[in-house]
Amino acid sequence: MTTIAVVTAGLSQPSSTRLLADKLALATRAALPDVEIEVIELRDLAVDVTKNMLTGFPSPALRTAIDTVTAADGLIAVTPVFTASYSGLFKSFFDVLDQKALDGKPVLIGATGGTERHSLVLDFALRPLFAYLRAEPVATAVYAASSDWASPGDLDTRASRAGRELAARLSSEGTAVAPDSGFVPFEQLLRAGE
Numbered sequence: 519m520t521t522i523a524v525v526t527a528g529l530s531q532p533s534s535t536r537l538l539a540d541k542l543a544l545a546t547r548a549a550l551p552d553v554e555i556e557v558i559e560l561r562d563l564a565v566d567v568t569k570n571m572l573t574g575f576p577s578p579a580l581r582t583a584i585d586t587v588t589a590a591d592g593l594i595a596v597t598p599v600f601t602a603s604y605s606g607l608f609k610s611f612f613d614v615l616d617q618k619a620l621d622g623k624p625v626l627i628g629a630t631g632g633t634e635r636h637s638l639v640l641d642f643a644l645r646p647l648f649a650y651l652r653a654e655p656v657a658t659a660v661y662a663a664s665s666d667w668a669s670p671g672d673l674d675t676r677a678s679r680a681g682r683e684l685a686a687r688l689s690s691e692g693t694a695v696a697p698d699s700g701f702v703p704f705e706q707l708l709r710a711g712e
Contacts, residue, residue: 521592523556524542525539527607528598529632534662537660539628545678545681545682548681549682550684558583558586559693568610580614583606587615592626593626595625596628599639603643622652623654625653626684631662637661640660658679
């Protein structure tokens with residue numbers, strides 16, 4: 519069965535970040551019904567993440583979360599925006615993962631914030647983070663400002679599109695792409711064109 523890990527870094531309960539994560543998970547499930555979804559609330563692991571950064575050793579709960587993300591075929595990652603970027607808790611969690619844990623893994627990224635002005639966080643903070651981790655974000659990322667919740671029609675449309683893109687990636691590949699699969703060195707491409 520295809521599995522998706524959902525990492526949400528909302529701090530309050532209820533959290534608009536969790537609401538967006540759930541919306542993206544449901545949109546993916548609508549396009550790929552036979553999928554198992556596991557949600558990881560980073561709020562519950564904040565102390566464990568900090569201790570891991572200080573000691574290098576994860577607690578049993580954090581180890582379970584890390585293993586869930588590493589083993590999943592796909593990932594949905596949603597963060598609130600703080601000071602024009604992802605939250606520190608969100609970044610710290612991805613800092614404690616093994617550098618190769620997300621190699622080739624399809625990722626749907628999302629963020630929440632008070633105003634639409636922060637929507638660029640998707641392209642200027644989240645995409646570079648996941649590019650560095652060698653994950654493969656789908657084309658559509660979803661940002662939800664406070665105003666999107668009052669009239670969620672457009673938000674639902676964007677979430678549906680993003681969910682279909684993640685589902686298509688997972689169903690066409692079966693699982694995440696193996697690290698470096700299909701990689702052709704640039705020099706080889708040049709020789710092939712001669």
